[in-house]
Amino acid sequence: MIDQTQVHKVANLARLALTEAEEVQFTTQLGSILDYFEQLSELDVSNVEPTTRAIDVSNITRPDDLQPNGDRDAIFANAPDQDGDFFKVPKIMKDQEA
């Protein structure tokens, strides 16, 4: 089960500013999602090897061949702000933290 403290912590880690009311609301909603997934524990998996992924494929690699991306402008076009060749990002630290 998940409680409001955990929701608060997760929101904080994800840089989401939630109101008290939202935290209460999401605690209930996330709780029911987790309950739904909890049904999986009805299955007996004692004979199943643990895995880190669902598809049984390993060792997919590519050769170290240079293929420069031609369309830099398209990437810049998706950025909220730009300064010459740089992506411009807002102030990182609040002044009182400095």
Next chain:
Amino acid sequence: MVTAAPVKTKYEAVIGLETHCQLSTATKIFCSCSTEFGSEPNHNVCPICMGMPGVLPVLNETVLEYAVKAGTALNCKISDYSKFDRKQYFYPDLPKNYQVSQFDLPIAEHGWLEIELIDEDGNPNRKRIGITRLHMEEDAGKLVHGGSDRLSGSTHSLADYNRAGVPLAEIVSEPDIRTGQEAAEYAQEMRRILRYLGVCDGNMQEGSMRCDVNISVRPVGQAEFGTKVEIKNMNSFNAIGRAIDYEIERQIEVIESGGTIAQETRLWEEGSQRTISMRLKEGSSDYRYFPEPDLTPIEVPPEKLAQWKSELPELPAQKRHRYEADFGLSAYDVRNLTDDRAIAEFFEATLAAGAPAKQSANWIMGDITGYLKSEKLEIGAIALTPEALTELILLIENNTISSKIAKDLLPELLTQGGSPKALVEAKGLTQISDTSALDSLIDELLLAHPTELEQYRGGKTKLQGFFVGQLMKKTGGRADPKLANQLLLKKLAG
């Protein structure tokens, strides 16, 4: 370790290093963008390294090869099953808001490397430093802070993602290191090994090798570790040693004056030669790792592993042991010869051509290294071949030329190449070691300087040097020095 004299408790430092090494591939770890250093900002970026939705990163096979080779050279166990994970944190140097790294199943674990410190008597002291793990990950981008030269006080920041996605091997040591000197030597040996393998250029100024230090102090005899502090921002081996020595003193002082060590990250300031608290709020170190779903796990096939193992060169420590045992060279000589693989191989090629080890070592570490340093060249860039150096050394050994003449010939051999033997013949520099030829030359000399001869015979024996000089001048330095001296002394005595 340094402690102030009145301090009664003896302390020891417990030190571990985290080393980030850029692997020398042409392209990034998960996309085909260039890894070139110094490109225009945001020149080497694509939808994959910029983390656009719907892209599929694929592991660069050369990154895997280099990581496995480095792991093997560091005596690690290469994992049967390894995977990538996402490490989540928010900082604008990461375009995706997570870094693809390896968490619980790194490619290599449980290794060691051997460091060698030479004591005052010239004896090597060897120590094994454990390697906890080596894992593959992507580098982050670079930020320039606007409106201020530091992060604090800046109004905005500018991001360059050329470096985002550049392949790194992160190598974590066990806390086996006790002094700044050991730490600097560990980092140096790490760089030697990686350069021997050709998997990392080890350039600390360009950031292709970066070391972070974890350090705590404890009273000698105490089993538990003290509170550890992380130090960053050292860009030379020397700085690593000095930063650690400073930090050891600082921590002891804090403890001795009744304070407690704060667990924090500190920056080494080269200008003031001290560490300062980073005061940057680390936030939570809750990275919420989870398996990277876009990349497949890695199970290195045994035949690949065997092939990569077989491609490893003889490593610096192995060379050091062999040179010392086989050639009777001092630990100091051996260390200089094996520091750079190309120089070690040049040395070995002269031995194969028949040069005596000590003479070859002296030429390589003396005049040749001097030339390489002053011209900023690699040994591969000089025209002198190992065979030609051997020929030159043997010309001295069999008394065809003096070592003075050999030194005079070296500049031309270094720049023009060619055979020393042919050069000696062409220039008529063969040593005069024929007794009768020298005798008549000396006779002429004594006839030409009757005053000095008289003074010498009157007791002013210091004038011997004058006659030797005149003889060398007369012969263009070609007189066999030992024989000429013998004959001269006899004639001077009358």
